[in-house]
Amino acid sequence: MVTAVDAGAASPLESVDRALRLLEALASHGADGATLAELATATGMHKTTAHRTLGALRHRQFVDQDGGTGRYRLGRGAVALADRFLDEGNLPSLLHGALVALCSATDELVHLGVLSGAQVLYLDKVEPDRPVRVWSAVGRRRWAVTTALGRAMLAYSGTSREALDGYVRPIGGDGRSAERAVEADHVWDELERARARGYAVESEENEPGISCVAVPLVRGAASSSAGAGPQGAVVGAVSLTVPSERMDQRRVEQLYATIREVLPPLLPAGLALPLG
Numbered sequence: 001m002v003t004a005v006d007a008g009a010a011s012p013l014e015s016v017d018r019a020l021r022l023l024e025a026l027a028s029h030g031a032d033g034a035t036l037a038e039l040a041t042a043t044g045m046h047k048t049t050a051h052r053t054l055g056a057l058r059h060r061q062f063v064d065q066d067g068g069t070g071r072y073r074l075g076r077g078a079v080a081l082a083d084r085f086l087d088e089g090n091l092p093s094l095l096h097g098a099l100v101a102l103c104s105a106t107d108e109l110v111h112l113g114v115l116s117g118a119q120v121l122y123l124d125k126v127e128p129d130r131p132v133r134v135w136s137a138v139g140r141r142r143w144a145v146t147t148a149l150g151r152a153m154l155a156y157s158g159t160s161r162e163a164l165d166g167y168v169r170p171i172g173g174d175g176r177s178a179e180r181a182v183e184a185d186h187v188w189d190e191l192e193r194a195r196a197r198g199y200a201v202e203s204e205e206n207e208p209g210i211s212c213v214a215v216p217l218v219r220g221a222a223s224s225s226a227g228a229g230p231q232g233a234v235v236g237a238v239s240l241t242v243p244s245e246r247m248d249q250r251r252v253e254q255l256y257a258t259i260r261e262v263l264p265p266l267l268p269a270g271l272a273l274p275l276g
Helices: 014-032 036-043 047-059 078-084 090-104 148-155 162-172 177-197 249-262
Strands: 063-065 073-074 109-117 118-126 141-144 201-202 210-219 233-241
Touching: 014 036, 014 063, 014 073, 014 078, 036 047, 036 073, 036 233, 047 063, 063 078, 090 109, 090 118, 090 233, 090 249, 109 148, 118 148, 148 162, 148 177, 148 201, 148 210, 162 177, 210 249, 233 249
Parallel strands: none
Antiparallel strands: 063 073, 109 118, 109 233, 118 141, 201 210, 210 233
8 A cells, every 4th residue: 555755754865755756746747848947946956956866867768858948858768667567467466456346346247458459358357256147258359349348448548430430340240331330320429428427338239138337447637527538548447247137227327336436546556537
């Protein structure tokens, strides 16, 4: 468990502390970056000290400097740390405890998945004591547009209506354009609804008798409005799978409320749910 830093305590290693404070300040300034003077003020450092520390961070590519304006911003080395930490190879171990807690709270089958091209790759699953008989296995794939997992990720990945055709085309019936367009329109409507409410659903589109509700996992700060579009990089999604006979709208809303209650405190640093 991560504990709060005691603001009054002295750092065990001041040089490292200075570097971390500068990285935090740069992260808060976003893509525009900051000047040396702004960073010195934000961190309470002397400009000479800040400049020397920034030089070391530039050497390791944790900081970039614009040759024209002199402004500093986070470099690819810093961004790569989050990418590696939240890589799909790490997600099952990072999130398994949260999946177990969600399964216990709902008594339903829980899946973790990521986008892999036009498909969803299942990374982990936790079954209740009364397992739902549903096609799923870790390492298997399903078309993203027919799953709640895939729709949750597509809805919050900035997917355009035009780009959606590329996801639908592989499963477009007999291949005729008219059939693909109808399917794509249906999926697009589902994505818009998912953005508006914060979760995606599907009912018997992936497997007869089975319905799912899913939420995306986004890296970075969650927006104050679920309908505001992309809210950070989507790294995966979590779903609950329920027999359709038990999945009416009231049950969907109950499950979504439980997801919002259980998951956020258990997510690793850097991951969040979109705010509904």
